[in-house]
Amino acid sequence: MRINYKRELEDAARTMILVHKPNTLIRLILRMIVRKVRVEHAGILLYEKSRDCFIVTITRGQIGSKIPAGLVRLDKHSPIIRFFNDSNNFPLLERGALLLSKINAILSDRDFFSGKEELEKLIIAIKFQMKSFDTVVCVPAYYRDNLLGILMLGEKVNKKTFKREELDFFNALANDVAMALRNAFLFEDLQLEIERNRKLFLETTMALSAAIDAKDHYTRGHTMRVTEYSLAMCRYIIADSSKNLDAKFLDDLHVASLLHDVGKIGVPEAILCKKGELTDEERKKINEHCVIGAMILEPIKALDEVILGVKYHHERFDGSGYPEGLKGEAIPYIASIISVADSYDAMTTDRPYRGAFTKDQAMVEIERCAGTQFNPYLVRVLAALYKRGEL
Ligand SMILES: [Fe+2]
The missing domain is CATH 3.30.450.40 (GAF domain)
Incomplete structure (x- = not known):
């Protein structure tokens, strides 16, 4: 033929x-x-x-x-x-x-x-x-x-x-x-270039977050631990598949966790590291770090989702948080995850005003605040990770 x-x-x-x-x-x-x-x-x-x-x-x-x-x-x-x-x-x-x-x-x-x-x-x-x-x-x-x-x-x-x-x-x-x-x-070269840039960006972000930690002596290593907890929660949620989170969300959460307290750059060290009780004025100044952080990152257009995480990581599920008093599902999900991870780490490390909780005590406290301070589903996610020995 x-x-x-x-x-x-x-x-x-x-x-x-x-x-x-x-x-x-x-x-x-x-x-x-x-x-x-x-x-x-x-x-x-x-x-x-x-x-x-x-x-x-x-x-x-x-x-x-x-x-x-x-x-x-x-x-x-x-x-x-x-x-x-x-x-x-x-x-x-x-x-x-x-x-x-x-x-x-x-x-x-x-x-x-x-x-x-x-x-x-x-x-x-x-x-x-x-x-x-x-x-x-x-x-x-x-x-x-x-x-x-x-x-x-x-x-x-x-x-x-x-x-x-x-x-x-x-x-x-x-x-x-x-x-x-x-x-x-060509495609391979491009992928490598993208990966190199991504690595460079993450490393730069990590250096910046280390600088924030260094400013606030009591939170040494805090940012890296919050990032670790947030990412573990996110991976759990993706596997649980009850929410539609993708790789982009995970990347944004990674950066947002690293930068969640970047606004502390704008808060005087004397207030950040004060041993005694804070005055209302000083408390107000510290609380501004969320908005300051969002303002610092605002010019970077690709960080829209990250900015939401930075700005709203101190909102509470019942609407009594700051800066805007957002409530429940109105709080950006990325911020709700960081909030749980941030609080868990804050409880399990020494702070100027109190000693550290044990992990057990911290979990009890976080579970007690499900539905008031924290998104209840995310508390269940944290508890599941804790039970699996991943925290
Ligand atoms: Fe914070």
């Missing part, structure tokens, strides 16, 4: 748009080559940036005849790689492919290598490599001038030679592979 290569290529192109993972796409392409052109086996050597070498990544074909994936690793000094990395060798290609039959032909031509001993040595070494891979056709995949991969094909099942249109077909597929790889590399 004659194959309509143009249609096959169009199908491959359509698949490429749908498949974003290059390995999946390459697997599809190799399967197509094996099935449609009926070659015994097809494999691909792919460039791996981290190891700076080419590795047989994916193979297709009958068991026993295919090249074992992962076993073959070639660096840039390897004959096949050297050959395809040098454009002076391109005249030896047939329709963009290096054929074992062509190698055999030029090696038996006495005059071909006169004055070109280096090339002769290279070609002999390539012949040896291709034979060891049981490969009769190598098709390079380039993006711009960079060699990204080499398709390696075994013989046709019917042992006939490859036709022109088949070689063109392989060449077009190799280009598809190169494009897919290039896109994947």
Whole structure:
């Protein structure tokens, strides 16, 4: 049966748009080559940036005849790689492919290598490599001038030679592979860059939160513990799936927990660290830290949700909190979580005005305040974590 290569290529192109993972796409392409052109086996050597070498990544074909994936690793000094990395060798290609039959032909031509001993040595070494891979056709995949991969094909099942249109077909597929790889590399770089920026942002935020803790001696380590408790609660809630919280919420909660007391920068240390009882005026000043924190973060547009957590983490479920006296579900959820985590840590650590509660005592107190100070569901979440020994 004659194959309509143009249609096959169009199908491959359509698949490429749908498949974003290059390995999946390459697997599809190799399967197509094996099935449609009926070659015994097809494999691909792919460039791996981290190891700076080419590795047989994916193979297709009958068991026993295919090249074992992962076993073959070639660096840039390897004959096949050297050959395809040098454009002076391109005249030896047939329709963009290096054929074992062509190698055999030029090696038996006495005059071909006169004055070109280096090339002769290279070609002999390539012949040896291709034979060891049981490969009769190598098709390079380039993006711009960079060699990204080499398709390696075994013989046709019917042992006939490859036709022109088949070689063109392989060449077009190799280009598809190169494009897919290039896109994947770009995507990977972008992901790494995003991850690096995210890490940098979190580390900067942590440094800032440590600076806040340092200002308020009694709360040393407070921010990190609140963050740990908040995140544990959030993960529990996500697993409990009673609320629709996503990864973005978890990220926002992480940052909001780290920054929940950032507004204390604007409260004098003499008040923050005062040992005796606070006057009404001093209490008012401390309470302002929520609003000051929100004002500090306000210019950063991406922190909208975070700001809600910072601003409202001292609201109470019954509406008697500050700064706005929000009640029940009107309190942003992110703030309600921080409120429980913050209070639990405050109770279990020494404060200027009292010693620490035991964890047991703190849990009793928090459960007593379910529905008044705290969102009752979140108290149940904290209690569940406590029972599991995760606090
Ligand atoms: Fe606070």
